[in-house]
Amino acid sequence: MISSLWTTIKREFNIMMRGKMIFIVIIIIPLLTNILLGYEFNKDIINKIPMAVYDGDNSSLSRMIIEQFRENDMFDIKYYVEDSNDIKGLIDDSKVRVGMVIPKGFSKDVLETKSPSILMVYDGSHMPIAAAAKKNASEILLTLKTGILMKVLKAKLNLPGDTAEKMALAINFSSRTLYNPTGSYKSFLNIGFGTAIVQSGIAIMSASAIRAAEIAKEKGKRLGYLLGKVIFYGFVGWISLLLNILIQYKIFRVTFRGQFLDAAILSIFLSLAVAAFGVMISSWIRNSIVSTMINSVIFVPNTIMVGYTWPVLSMPRVYKSMANFYPFYHYADNIRDLFLKGLPISEMNKDIIWLLEFTMVVLVIGALGILIIKVKEDIPRISSNKEEEKIAIS
Template sequence: MLILESDVIVAMKELAVKLKNIFSKHKEIILPVLMLLIIPSISSYILGYTYSAHSVRNIPTIIVDHDNSTLSQSFVKQVNTNEIFNVTNYSQSDDDVKNLIERGNVVVGIIIPKEFSKDLIDGKAPKMMIIYDGAQMSAVSSAKTRAAEILGTIKASYLIKVGEGKTGIMPAVAKNNVIPMQSNPIFLGNPTRSTANFILQGMLIGIAQIGIIILGVLIVKEKENPISLLSKSIGFGIIGAISILFSLIIQIKYFEIPYKGSIVGGITLTILFSIVTINLGVLFKLILKDKLSAVKNSSLIISGTTLITGYTFPLMAMPDIFKKLAKFIPFLYYGGSMRDLSLLGLNFNDILPEVYDLIKYLVITWIVMLIILAIKKVLIKRNLLKYKIAKKIVQRRRKYEIAKAHR
């Protein structure tokens, strides 16, 4: 029994030594791979927790009610009971709104003017002032939408009552007269209007693609075999895809981010995009030669692709030059397609054009890689030939000089 235990200990020590040697030999690649697998997953948890409510809530708000009428109190009550707002301060001074916003204590300030209710009844169209902290636009967007809804509800309610009082008609008829046209907005794919549902994917892919392109730079050796390099681009591309998919799975499983579309389609797009991104890193290294310079330039350029490709700001609203430039960026064919797969429930056939585009991109990057390697090989042979010729010339001169010295 003791002999068996000692054998196991020896075997474990030998394994530890082997693993240590492997790590020491390949740490330049192993560390970036580990970081690529770990950082996007950690980011997924952090961002998922941050956006777990799927919308900004409990926005610090101050209310200044100079009117104190039944109408103004009704508005204040609706703001108070709405999950978007968190009324932290009440005041009678308008200056408090500006001071608290500047200090960062509140994001929204609502000022109800004196005789607001009376002016409304008299048809003077009074104005309620709502002040926002322009430095926090995510919160402001939610607050503006909800404030408009509350004001719209109160306005409609008031007009219906006026209509009932002046004409003596039934409430339903008064409502139809006051609001002759109605709309019923439907948000396909994102009925909750959650910012997290469409922006988190892009943020996580953006984090992962920086790590993937850096990994592409690092896998290139000084004397690279073309077949080996193509194999590495596929292998490390799949590792990059695993990193992206794992971070997205965390969002879907733990933070209720929807994914309604084809799973095969999502995996296919992710693998193709990851391999293409690896290839771009390889090309940066082959062109720039210096590894540090390639890492800096590749990560800097790739980090801006989500902005240019219209993921956060519509491409249709951009200048024509950006629309043309976006066609050369792989994220254009991946980011939007993944978002549509998740929210609109597209099937594999719906994303076939993007799959073909990424395959074309993949083939082109492989061809360019092979061309650069072939050119480098020719240049190396030419330089080697020059070196040999120069060496022979030097040797002949030495022999001539030695022979001349003996005469």
């Protein structure tokens, strides 16, 4: 079996070097995609969001509020409109993504403690932009609200400044975001997206790994042949995953608090699991186009199906159950925790054991497929022998 395994690995390596397709799909395409992803998210956070303002009050207070937004890097005030209804038109035309409406008599109502409102309008068709803008706008307005309240208390009740401050801050709220305090999109998304590209390449190329002509030559060494395929595609995929990690960490400075060795260990288990599944499909389905399509349907939409971009806890129950059967589900959150939280590999034992068990199960199923292929190949040979016997008798 060892000799057959080693022969298979060398054969696949020679095929990769001659035809280049395996190398292109598993190494080159993910490499280029990772570089493009890195540059796409290189700004790290969303800023310079185009904004429109309607100042119906035109007071020193309203101008001070507008100035706070102007000085914030998140916002880029592009338009001052004469009618508040014009803001919707600008958002409809995608000229701005945020609008602010300060009503007439705003400062007067503030002094009279009538609790006037500033209306913020967000373009909900671009959810990441809307979420980032809403967060920063809320922080700015909350800070302004506290300062304005202090001034009103001092003017209305003739209070000293420190007393007015204590009253304005009677309840003080504070928050702290751990592990990704800046809200970096590249730290949140890049590693998972890059992994999804790599595993798609592994799945697609391993889907046509089993070849009838090669099986016919192996005869009693088919288990070694099967393992050789899995090890070869798993190893090449593992190299691609490591390149993905190194590119994001070294070139694009994605936060990496864990150990590279831990990331390498976790990645080899994922790569072998995906390779084993692809080879298993190839051992049962002789049509390479059909087997490739099956693997593509299963592995390409992984980032959505396993909760990397949209949390599993918010999915319907059937999707939650399905997610557990994807190898990427047992890798994605772990690699992100390794990067952002610095969790050690010992915290991931449960998922590593699942990936190992998954690999073993699909290997057994793949071995059964190889044996069935052998039986089917024997049937024509037996029937042809019977035909030869009839001819000899006649």
